[in-house]
Amino acid sequence: MKEDRESSLTAWERYVSAKKAAFGADNANEPLSLEQLEEAIAQAAASAGIPETGMPPRAEVHPVKRSQLSKWFYLALVVLFALLVAGLFWWGREQQISP
Numbered sequence: 001m002k003e004d005r006e007s008s009l010t011a012w013e014r015y016v017s018a019k020k021a022a023f024g025a026d027n028a029n030e031p032l033s034l035e036q037l038e039e040a041i042a043q044a045a046a047s048a049g050i051p052e053t054g055m056p057p058r059a060e061v062h063p064v065k066r067s068q069l070s071k072w073f074y075l076a077l078v079v080l081f082a083l084l085v086a087g088l089f090w091w092g093r094e095q096q097i098s099p
Helices: 002-008 011-023 034-048 065-095
Strands: none
Touching: 011 034
């Protein structure tokens, strides 16, 4: 029964009810605006001594492996090109006909 009631609520209603439950809002019938909820969160964080800095960017927490892979890819291309040039010079000297 509880699952049916929760599935019928919109995401905003669930958000508001969760914030009311978390902050113990006395005005259960009066919906809070987004600004009021953000202010309540900031006040609760300040009273708990938690800095209101937000979450760090995802790129800092989980660095992208693509840049690391592309570095190795380009390094491998440079090495292969150098080997090709060296091989062609060696092959050219071997094929050189003596006069």
